[in-house]
Amino acid sequence: MNAPxxxxxxxxxxxxxxxxxxxxxxxxxxxxxxxLHSLPGYHGMYAAICAVIPAAIIxxxxxxxxxxxIDGSVRGALPEAVHxxxxxxxxxxxxQVKSVANGLKLLDEAELAALNNGSANLRDVLAAKGVPLAxxxxxxMIKSAEQFNSMTSTSHILMAVAVLVIAVAGAILALRxxxxxxxxxxxxxxxxxxxxxxxxxxxILTTIGIVGSMLSEAIRFFNxxxxxxxxxxxxxxxxxxxxxxxxxxxxxxxxxxxxxxxxIAFVAMLFAVPIGxxxxxxxxxxxxxxxxSIAKPLLEILAGxxxxxxxxxxxxxxxxFLRDISAQLNGLVxxxxxxxxxxxxxxxxxxxxxxxxxxFVSSLSDDIITQVPRALRDGSLGLGATRSExxxxxxxxxxxxxxxxxxxxxxxxAVGETMIVVLAAGVxxxxxxxxxxxxxxxxxxxxxxxxxxxEFNSPQTLVAFALGITLFCITLCLNIYALxxxxxxxxxxx
Amino acid sequence: xxEIASSSSSAYARPSATRRDIGIKRRYAAERRxxxxxxxxxxxxxxxxxxxLWTVISNGYTAFQQTTVTLPIEFAxxxxxxxxxxxxxxxxxxxxxxxxxxxxxxxKALGIDPANRADVKKAxxxxxxxxxxxxxxxxxANPAVIGTTVNVPLLAEGNIDSANKGQIDLTxxxxxxxxxxxxxxxxxTLTDSGAMxxxxxxxxxxFGASSRPEAAGIGVAALGSLYMMLIVLALALPIGVAASxxxxxxxxxxxxxxxxxxxxxxxxxxxxIVYGLLGLSIFINFAGMPRSAALVGGLVLTLMTLPTIIIAxxxxxxxxxPSIRSAALGLGASKMQTIFxxxxxxxxxxxxxxxxxxxxxxxxxxxxxxxxxxxxxxVDYPGSPMEPSTALPVQIYMWANEAExxxxxRTSGAIMILLIFLVVMNLGAxxxxxxxxxxx
Numbered sequence: 049m050n051a052p053x054x055x056x057x058x059x060x061x062x063x064x065x066x067x068x069x070x071x072x073x074x075x076x077x078x079x080x081x082x083x084l085h086s087l088p089g090y091h092g093m094y095a096a097i098c099a100v101i102p103a104a105i106i107x108x109x110x111x112x113x114x115x116x117x118i119d120g121s122v123r124g125a126l127p128e129a130v131h132x133x134x135x136x137x138x139x140x141x142x143x144q145v146k147s148v149a150n151g152l153k154l155l156d157e158a159e160l161a162a163l164n165n166g167s168a169n170l171r172d173v174l175a176a177k178g179v180p181l182a183x184x185x186x187x188x189m190i191k192s193a194e195q196f197n198s199m200t201s202t203s204h205i206l207m208a209v210a211v212l213v214i215a216v217a218g219a220i221l222a223l224r225x226x227x228x229x230x231x232x233x234x235x236x237x238x239x240x241x242x243x244x245x246x247x248x249x250x251x252i253l254t255t256i257g258i259v260g261s262m263l264s265e266a267i268r269f270f271n272x273x274x275x276x277x278x279x280x281x282x283x284x285x286x287x288x289x290x291x292x293x294x295x296x297x298x299x300x301x302x303x304x305x306x307x308x309x310x311x312i313a314f315v316a317m318l319f320a321v322p323i324g325x326x327x328x329x330x331x332x333x334x335x336x337x338x339x340x341s342i343a344k345p346l347l348e349i350l351a352g353x354x355x356x357x358x359x360x361x362x363x364x365x366x367x368x369f370l371r372d373i374s375a376q377l378n379g380l381v382x383x384x385x386x387x388x389x390x391x392x393x394x395x396x397x398x399x400x401x402x403x404x405x406x407x408f409v410s411s412l413s414d415d416i417i418t419q420v421p422r423a424l425r426d427g428s429l430g431l432g433a434t435r436s437e438x439x440x441x442x443x444x445x446x447x448x449x450x451x452x453x454x455x456x457x458x459x460x461x462a463v464g465e466t467m468i469v470v471l472a473a474g475v476x477x478x479x480x481x482x483x484x485x486x487x488x489x490x491x492x493x494x495x496x497x498x499x500x501x502x503e504f505n506s507p508q509t510l511v512a513f514a515l516g517i518t519l520f521c522i523t524l525c526l527n528i529y530a531l532x533x534x535x536x537x538x539x540x541x542x
Numbered sequence: 543x544x545e546i547a548s549s550s551s552s553a554y555a556r557p558s559a560t561r562r563d564i565g566i567k568r569r570y571a572a573e574r575r576x577x578x579x580x581x582x583x584x585x586x587x588x589x590x591x592x593x594x595l596w597t598v599i600s601n602g603y604t605a606f607q608q609t610t611v612t613l614p615i616e617f618a619x620x621x622x623x624x625x626x627x628x629x630x631x632x633x634x635x636x637x638x639x640x641x642x643x644x645x646x647x648x649x650k651a652l653g654i655d656p657a658n659r660a661d662v663k664k665a666x667x668x669x670x671x672x673x674x675x676x677x678x679x680x681x682x683a684n685p686a687v688i689g690t691t692v693n694v695p696l697l698a699e700g701n702i703d704s705a706n707k708g709q710i711d712l713t714x715x716x717x718x719x720x721x722x723x724x725x726x727x728x729x730x731t732l733t734d735s736g737a738m739x740x741x742x743x744x745x746x747x748x749f750g751a752s753s754r755p756e757a758a759g760i761g762v763a764a765l766g767s768l769y770m771m772l773i774v775l776a777l778a779l780p781i782g783v784a785a786s787x788x789x790x791x792x793x794x795x796x797x798x799x800x801x802x803x804x805x806x807x808x809x810x811x812x813x814x815i816v817y818g819l820l821g822l823s824i825f826i827n828f829a830g831m832p833r834s835a836a837l838v839g840g841l842v843l844t845l846m847t848l849p850t851i852i853i854a855x856x857x858x859x860x861x862x863x864p865s866i867r868s869a870a871l872g873l874g875a876s877k878m879q880t881i882f883x884x885x886x887x888x889x890x891x892x893x894x895x896x897x898x899x900x901x902x903x904x905x906x907x908x909x910x911x912x913x914x915x916x917x918x919x920x921v922d923y924p925g926s927p928m929e930p931s932t933a934l935p936v937q938i939y940m941w942a943n944e945a946e947x948x949x950x951x952r953t954s955g956a957i958m959i960l961l962i963f964l965v966v967m968n969l970g971a972x973x974x975x976x977x978x979x980x981x982x
Contacts, residue, residue, distance in 0.1 A: 237878040241792065247784035248793070251806045251852065254845050258816060261823035323583045330580025347587050350594075352964060354906025356935045357598065357957050360942045364950060365597045403590045410587070434569050436576035457811065464813020466909035471942060491815050491909070498822065498913045512913075516819040520812065527811045531804070 051111045054208050055104065058215045062100040065219035069095030072226050086233035094232040097239055098222035103215035107207070114203045122196050127188050141189075148174065149193035149200075163190055258520065265513035272507045273300050278514060284477035284488075286497065286508045300511050302518065304477040308394070308487035312473060313462035315398025315483060316405055321455060323402075324409025331410070332417040333439055344411070351407035359471030362400040367391035367472060370399075374484070389484040392474035398483070401468050405458050412454035413447075416534075420446045453533035460526035464519060466491040490515050598954050598961070605955025608743035608756065609698040609706040611669060611732060613647040616691040617681065621646075628685060635685065640677040644669055644696065651737060652728050661724070668725055670697040672757035697745070698738065700755040700948035702729065706740065709947055746955055750921040751932070751940070755948035758941070760956050762920050766836050766931030767905060773840025773927065774847055774904050779897050781844075782851030783886070789852075790859045791881055810849035817846045818910030826914060833915035834930040842910050847900040854896020858889035891978035898971040902964050908935040934960050 070092035077084050084091075123142055130141045151174035152160070159173060170190065226232075270278070281301025327347065331340050371387045379385035389395060420443050428438040444451070474486025475496060497512040619626070622638040645666050648654075654661050673696045680694065681687060697703075701720040704710050706729060716723050732738035749759025793799040821842035825831045831838050862885050870880040886893075911917075916936050924931035932940075938960065941953040 233876065237876060240878055241788075244784045244788035244792065247781045248786075248788040248802060250781055251785060251802055251809060251848065254809060254820075254848070255805050257824055258812070258820050261820055261828070262816075265823055323586050326580045326583035327587055330577070330584055334577055334580060343584050343588070346591065347584070350587065350591055352902065352968060353594070354908065354935055354960065354964070356906070356908045356938050356942075357594070357961070360938065360953060360957060361594050361597055363942055364601065365593070403587075403594070406587045406590070434573045436573045437569070439576070460811060461813075464815065466813070466815045467939070470909075471939075491813070494815055494819070495909070495912050499917055513819060513823065516816055520816050523811065523813055524808060527808050528804070531807055 050204070051107060051207075054107060054211055057208075057212060058100055058103045058107065061103075061212070061215040061219060062096040065095040065099040065222065066092040068219070068223055069093075069226060072223055073232075076226060076228055083228045085229050085231050086236075090232040090236050091226050091230070093236045095219055095222040095226075097236065099215045099219035101239070102218050103211045106214055107211045110203075110207045110210070114207065118196065118199045118203065121199065122192055125195060126192060130188075145189050145192045145196060148189050149196040152190070152193050152197060259517075262513045262517040262520065265510055266517050268505075269507055269510035269514045273511070278302055278511075282479060284493070286511060298508060300507070300514075302490075302515070304479045305488060305490045305493055305515070306518075307479050308473065308477070309463055309489040309491070311483070311487060312394055312397045312401065312469060312489060313459060315394055316401035316462045317455070317459060319399055319402025320405035320409050320458065324406045324458075325413055325451070327406070327410040328413035328417060329439060329444075332414050333435065333443070344414075347407050347410055349407075350404065351411070353404075355404065355465060355467040356471075358400050358404050359467045362396050362468060362472035366400055367393070367396045370396055390474075390486055392472060392486045394473065394483040394485065394487050397469050397473040400472055401462055401465055404465070404468065405462060408458045408461060409454065412457065413451050416447045416450035416454060417443060419450070449533050449536070453530040456526050456530035456533070460523040460530070463526070464491065464523050466495065470495055490519050494519075598957050601950055602954025602956075602958045604707050604709070605746055605951045605958075606743050607707065607740045608745060609703040609738060609740055610695040611698050611738050612693050612695045613644070613651055613737060614691050615643050615647045615677065615694045617643065617677075617688045618646075619689050622681060622688055628688075632682075635682050636678060638678070638681070640674045640681075641666070641671075643677060644673045651735070652731060664722065664724055665728060668699055668702045668728065670699050670754055670756045672697055672752070672754060695741075697756045700946060703756055704947050704951075705729065706733075706738065709951075746952065747959075750923070751919045751937070752921070755944075755946055755952055758949075758952055760934060760937055760959060762923055763932045763934045763937035764959075765923055766839070766916070766920070767934040769836035769924070769927045769931065770840040770843055770933060771901060771905060773837065774844050774901060775897070777841070777844045778847045778851055778900065779893075782848050782897075783855055783893060785848075786852045786855035786859060787881060787886070790856050791877070791885075806849050806852055810853060813909075814846060814907055815909040815913065817842050818913030820845070821910060821914045832928060832930070834918045834920075834932075836924060836927040836929075836931045836933075838914050839911050839916055839931075839933060840927065842914060843904040843907060846907065846910065847904045850900035850903065851893075851896050854899070855889070855893045858892025858896070859885060861892065862888045888980070891974055891980075895971045895975050898967050898974070902967040902971075905967070906935055906960065906964060908933075908939055911936050912939070934963075 070088045073084060073086075073088035073091035077088075081088070119142065122145060123138060126138065126141055126145075130138055148170065155163070155173065163170060163173060170186075278300050279302050281299060282303050283299045283301045284304045285299045287298035327343075331344060335343065368391055370389045370393070371391045374389035375385045375387035378388055424442050424446055425438055428442040429435070433441065469489045469492050473488055473492060475488050475492060476486050477488045477493070478485070480487070494512045494515050497509055497515075621642050622640075623634055627634050645662060646656075648665050648669065649656050649662060652665055654665055656662060676696065677694065680692075698706065701710070702725065705712075705721045705726065710719060710721055712719070712726065729738060745757070746759045747764075748761040749757055750762035752758040789799060789802060793802075821838055825838045825841055826833055866884055866888065867880055870884045871877070875883065911933050916932050917940060918930050918932050919940075920930055920932045934956065938953055938956050941949050941956065944953075
């Protein structure tokens with residue numbers, strides 16, 4: 049009797065309550081539906097809600113609280129020898145007890161008896177059933193495991209009984225309350241409104257979750273590494289911490305990563321802004337509707353392509369192309385065919401990211417340019433300005449705040465972009481100004497620190513959360529400022 | 543007097559006429575230049591789109607073909623089960639020496655001297671090491687096959703496959719190539735005898751991860767992606783619609799709802815990798831869900847997709863004219879009935895379009911999945927969303943890190959499949975909008 053199965057039973061009770069409630073409401077009306085305050089369906093819904101919701105809440109609380117309670121009492125019953133070795137050993141022993149408990153369920157009577165009188169080796173017996181044990185099993189574990197199993201099964205039975213009783217009781221109470229003037233619809237709608245509010249609070253909860261989880265992990269990181277050496281350190285050398293090894297002290301300087309992030313984003317913007325802006329101007333001011341209706345969706349395809357595809361494009365095409373062409377150029381000028389652009393470089397990542405950003409710049413700016421009122425254009429054209437002069441001297445200045453907002457939004461995307469830089473920028477954390485060499489970014493390091501089997505509590509892993517919250521703050525500031533500008537600007541013309 | 547007048551009028555007219563002429567020319571040239579810049583910008587964008595697609599397609603179309611070598615394999619009892627114990631101990635069949643069967647068949651087909659070890663080694667290198675599992679599966683499924691000879695299509699090794707597709711430059715010195723001249727000679731023999739053929743590659747759609755390119759496919763990853771998309775659809779659509787209905791129709795205009803609104807717009811622009819960190823710390827470390835599971839991936843992608851769906855749904859709800867609401871309320875419907883019976887059905891095309899676009903976005907997302915351990919070498923189909931699995935874009939990422947030519951081809955092939963999914967979804971969204979969208 050596990051939780052999903054009980055939930056299914058509760059739902060069945062709910063369905064029965066719905067049908068019963070509806071037919072009872074029909075019966076109460078004696079064929080004259082108009083004497084009912086609410087339609088029979090609402091009476092049914094009300095009964096179903098009374099049956100399901102309290103039971104489901106109890107089920108959720110029980111399913112969360114019971115394992116913690118059982119863990120606590122099994123932990124308390126472990127021998128004193130285990131407790132004296134500290135909390136980590138106790139947790140390890142508890143984990144072993146749980147896997148023994150899983151294994152014991154698979155054994156038959158004879159094997160259990162053999163284990164209990166000590167004639168069979170616990171580890172071998174369980175391995176034969178396909179349950180691997182991390183360490184050698186000890187005698188106390190069998191007792192603890194049996195305690196664990198019996199408590200778990202008792203808890204399951206109690207939970208099933210309690211939840212089903214509550215469900216049935218709720219249904220019966222609701223069914224007995226059905227009368228013609230009962231305002232079932234209002235009750236049901238109140239519950240629905242609560243559900244809607246709950247759904248919209250998830251957006252807030254997500255933000256709280258992001259900030260809270262990253263902040264708490266980052267604080268754990270700052271307990272072992274001082275914030276000053278993280279935010280102002282110029283050397284990134286986290287060292288390697290394998291699971292179980294002694295903690296090695298590394299250096300976690302944010303500045304080289306931040307420099308790489310901003311440099312690559314800058315190159316990308318340098319590439320994307322002119323192209324995107326000119327494309328937007330052409331599309332909104334010059335293009336025939338037919339051209340526009342083809343070119344705009346085609347450009348927007350670039351925005352729909354997953355970033356991993358851009359990363360692959362950088363890795364397979366752009367990087368090698370830049371490397372080879374730089375070798376050719378170098379050969380033409382100096383005679384030695386050595387490439388001066390590395391395949392993984394700031395330039396490669398910047399160009400490919402720039403391609404990805406073109407549609408963002410162009411469609412955001414396009415929207416803003418088309419919002420500039422017709423009258424401004426007509427006035428300028430009427431005074432004898434050419435179209436390009438109108439655009440440069442009237443339309444663009446009017447649209448400037450909005451375009452700046454759009455560019456800030458684009459920049460925040462460039463800063464947070466991951467897959468392109470993972471494949472195209474390289475992993476060397478250096479502070480330098482040569483765009484032809486590899487640099488690395490905050491996002492690359494988050495991925496590097498968190499993939500692979502690492503010990504979770506080491507600063508080497510936790511630093512990813514400190515990096516994450518830095519990234520989150522940067523993009524948050526950019527976004528809020530951009531949204532503020534865009535909103536303020538939009539209101540001027542509405 | 544007339545002289546003065548004429549001279550003054552000519553002095554007045556001449557310079558201005560010339561000035562205007564020069565100005566017009568320059569200004570028109572600037573106009574044309576400006577226009578050309580705009581056109582060039584659009585063409586540059588389209589050029590990059592073309593190069594990107596061309597790279598993927600030109601590298602990837604060959605991934606849908608695979609070289610196979612069909613050999614008459616003699617399932618000799620003295621090799622598979624020399625002591626005849628399979629009745630008593632069926633696991634013997636699992637560990638039998640199947641590569642030996644392949645070797646014998648190949649030696650016979652090519653007419654090599656079995657004593658010449660170097661040649662035999664070169665010849666067996668041409669067949670994928672996955673032949674062992676292939677033959678094992680045949681025997682285990684039907685032990686009666688032992689003692690007979692059956693024609694079995696075996697996968698050719700990755701480099702041989704590349705050579706057969708003409709992707710390996712044969713003019714390069716033999717020692718610097720992955721395929722030597724002797725193997726090329728044998729390939730010709732096998733092709734002439736009809737044993738070596740290029741077939742449509744069904745494996746790329748059904749296989750799981752493998753370190754050998756010829757036995758690697760996206761089937762397992764695609765199933766992982768499917769699980770995640772189902773979770774996203776099942777959670778993000780109802781929650782997103784409910785949240786938008788509350789915010790658009792019920793929420794009082796106050797500080798709190800303003801905050802929620804700003805918050806949702808911000809969440810839509812948070813870098814996706816941050817959602818990965820959220821998933822790692824809350825779902826895996828705090829709630830104790832399994833790493834690499836499609837369930838966690840689905841939850842993370844749900845949170846990421848919600849803002850998109852909420853924004854689209856609110857726009858769709860806003861577009862339903864107030865007269866619909868007034869009419870329903872006037873006929874005595876409650877507010878909840880008005881919304882669920884009248885407003886929401888009319889807004890549904892917009893909601894679904896937003897959902898499909900959000901799903902397409904989630905399907906191509908890689909970065910958050912890397913952090914929750916979905917960079918996993920998963921060989922078998924996951925039976926449930928709780929089991930270790932991987933996703934289509936993550937599989938592409940892992941293949942992109944492999945150096946072999948055959949993996950570049952597979953990566954591009956997988957990208958083509960991913961892009962086809964995305965195109966289909968987006969086309970669906972466009973059609974939905976065209977077909978059902980109402981202009982009030």
